Amino acid sequence: NKTSSSNFIKNIVAEDLKEGRVQEIATRFPPEPNGYLHIGHAKSICLNFELADDFKGRTNLRFDDTNPAKEDTEYVESIQEDVRWLGFDWEELRFASDYFEELYDRAVLLIKKGKAYVCDLSAEQMRETRGTLTQPGQDSPYRSRSVEENLDLFARMRAGEFPDGAKVLRAKIDMASPNINLRDPVLYRISHAHHHRTGDAWCIYPMYDYAHPISDAIEGITHSICTLEFADHRPLYDWAIAECEMDAVPHQYEFARLNVTNTVMSKRKLKLLVDENVVDGWDDPRMPTISGLRRKGFTPESIRAFCREIGVAKAYSIVDERMLEHFIREDLKLKALRTMAVLQPLKVVITNYPEGQTELLEAENNAENEEMGKRQIPFSREIYIEQDDFMENPPAKYFRLFPGNEVRLKHAYFITCQEVIKDEAGNVVELRCTYDPETKSGSGFNARKVKGTIHWVEASQAVPADFRLFEPLITNEAEEEDKPFLECINPNSQVVQSGFVEPNMKGIAGGEKFQFFRHGYFNVDPKDSTGDKLVFNRIVSMKSSFDP
Ligand code: ATP
Numbered sequence: 001n002k003t004s005s006s007n008f009i010k011n012i013v014a015e016d017l018k019e020g021r022v023q024e025i026a027t028r029f030p031p032e033p034n035g036y037l038h039i040g041h042a043k044s045i046c047l048n049f050e051l052a053d054d055f056k057g058r059t060n061l062r063f064d065d066t067n068p069a070k071e072d073t074e075y076v077e078s079i080q081e082d083v084r085w086l087g088f089d090w091e092e093l094r095f096a097s098d099y100f101e102e103l104y105d106r107a108v109l110l111i112k113k114g115k116a117y118v119c120d121l122s123a124e125q126m127r128e129t130r131g132t133l134t135q136p137g138q139d140s141p142y143r144s145r146s147v148e149e150n151l152d153l154f155a156r157m158r159a160g161e162f163p164d165g166a167k168v169l170r171a172k173i174d175m176a177s178p179n180i181n182l183r184d185p186v187l188y189r190i191s192h193a194h195h196h197r198t199g200d201a202w203c204i205y206p207m208y209d210y211a212h213p214i215s216d217a218i219e220g221i222t223h224s225i226c227t228l229e230f231a232d233h234r235p236l237y238d239w240a241i242a243e244c245e246m247d248a249v250p251h252q253y254e255f256a257r258l259n260v261t262n263t264v265m266s267k268r269k270l271k272l273l274v275d276e277n278v279v280d281g282w283d284d285p286r287m288p289t290i291s292g293l294r295r296k297g298f299t300p301e302s303i304r305a306f307c308r309e310i311g312v313a314k315a316y317s318i319v320d321e322r323m324l325e326h327f328i329r330e331d332l333k334l335k336a337l338r339t340m341a342v343l344q345p346l347k348v349v350i351t352n353y354p355e356g357q358t359e360l361l362e363a364e365n366n367a368e369n370e371e372m373g374k375r376q377i378p379f380s381r382e383i384y385i386e387q388d389d390f391m392e393n394p395p396a397k398y399f400r401l402f403p404g405n406e407v408r409l410k411h412a413y414f415i416t417c418q419e420v421i422k423d424e425a426g427n428v429v430e431l432r433c434t435y436d437p438e439t440k441s442g443s444g445f446n447a448r449k450v451k452g453t454i455h456w457v458e459a460s461q462a463v464p465a466d467f468r469l470f471e472p473l474i475t476n477e478a479e480e481e482d483k484p485f486l487e488c489i490n491p492n493s494q495v496v497q498s499g500f501v502e503p504n505m506k507g508i509a510g511g512e513k514f515q516f517f518r519h520g521y522f523n524v525d526p527k528d529s530t531g532d533k534l535v536f537n538r539i540v541s542m543k544s545s546f547d548p
């Protein structure tokens with residue numbers, strides 16, 4: 001495994017180790033199990049795991065499961081699968097819910113120290129009294145409750161005596177703090193919701209800003225890395241660690257979250273696409289989820305290389321989606337078999353080829369990687385070519401097939417278009433061509449040259465296949481228009497074409513990746529592909545106008 005390139009967090013870690021502030025570094029990846037992981041999470045996963053790897057430290061996978069209404073075991077499982085698939089192994093699998101008892105005890109400690117109180121204000125009232133950037137907040141009338149009363153009320157909150165929203169536990173910090181996060185933030189709320197792990201054992205749940213630092217400290221995390229939105233929460237993070245008298249003192253560092261052009265990066269919105277059946281589940285190949293990218297055909301190596309390339313910065317930026325595509329092309333270039341697929345078939349009859357005869361032609365499997373060897377492909381009187389590779393009335397500089405023109409069939413012979421067959425509606429349904437046996441590929445023929453080379457598949461043995469071509473589900477432009485999210489969906493986000501692949505591809509397994517001559521890289525869809533019909537997802541087209 002390559003190590004991550006230098007970044008500001010890595011420099012901090014190196015310095016901490018050098019100065020002896022920490023003996024061993026420990027990081028964690030802390031997803032909330034309320035959806036599937038997306039490419040943004042991949043950045044955080046790579047950052048945390050590779051940082052620990054670089055310094056021989058450890059990384060925990062910790063589920064931040066403090067919001068039972070939105071969480072589910074399905075997500076817990078998919079997240080583990082995705083992290084493993086990316087190639088990472090966690091030291092320990094933990095759940096914030098493992099710490100509910102300790103979190104409760106530490107909250108009791110805060111109450112005893114006069115650092116927390118039970119407040120009866122509604123969420124609305126709390127918002128109204130929190131003040132603004134320029135105005136201090138107002139003390140809650142419940143701020144002066146005695147320790148005894150707070151202990152009693154907090155115990156009764158836990159015992160289930162109060163309905164949702166009736167009371168909260170708040171930190172007693174400073175209602176006039178210039179940092180609004182320190183104006184007596186909520187530590188616990190009441191929620192009579194069933195938790196996917198603790199069931200109905202609890203009806204009060206800790207808030208992220210409280211659960212997170214304490215969980216980090218319990219696990220001995222040294223460097224707690226999160227995204228920039230939490231920079232203003234850092235004083236609260238440090239307050240919780242100090243006031244709860246934690247032995248270990250983790251530190252929080254913030255980096256800029258990943259944004260990618262034309263890519264939805266919010267679990268809430270992605271969930272909406274799933275719930276509204278806009279897509280075929282979280283792993284729909286159009287989804288920017290790890291499972292969607294996997295199903296589309298991305299490899300862990302390509303995603304990790306991408307994350308390494310974009311690096312870790314403190315400043316907001318948006319990464320071009322073509323950057324991710326660049327890395328999958330790079331990864332598959334020498335690995336993928338290069339074969340021929342016809343996405344929109346047009347039948348060609350080679351009139352001077354003997355009827356009933358089939359010959360086998362030799363084709364290299366990857367022109368850039370000889371080690372991949374060669375394969376045999378059948379050729380006969382009837383083949384399919386791409387509809388786009390024929391034009392009845394071509395413009396200048398069109399070098400593919402048109403009446404009277406000669407082209408090269410990749411790995412085969414030169415053919416010349418002699419006749420165009422149309423149906424009653426005037427659509428071209430078949431071409432009659434002749435071939436020149438002298439021009440066989442590999443024979444060294446060079447008496448004349450042709451300008452166009454097209455691909456083809458022998459008709460009698462061709463394997464039927466569907467090809468899914470993708471565009472962004474939602475473009476940045478569409479999202480900027482002032483319309484509801486679901487009305488911004490690109491109607492052409494998936495187009496399916498039905499054609500053929502070479503006969504040697506019969507029975508290939510889901511997840512296998514190919515480069516189809518001129519069409520790009522494709523993955524066998526692991527869910528929808530069957531013995532009777534192969535389904536291919538286009539990972540990326542051939543060309544890139546982008547080089548990072
Ligand atoms: P979303 O906004 O999509 O719901 P989230 O931050 O709420 O994401 P979590 O499950 O809490 O989702 O995220 C787990 C970790 O992944 C957090 O540490 C978070 O900072 C990080 N993360 C989430 N989105 C991104 C992103 N776009 N870029 C980098 N890191 C991210």
Ligand code: MG
Binds near residue numbers: 032
């Ligand atoms: Mg979160």
Ligand code: MG
Binds near residue numbers: 032267
């Ligand atoms: Mg979230």
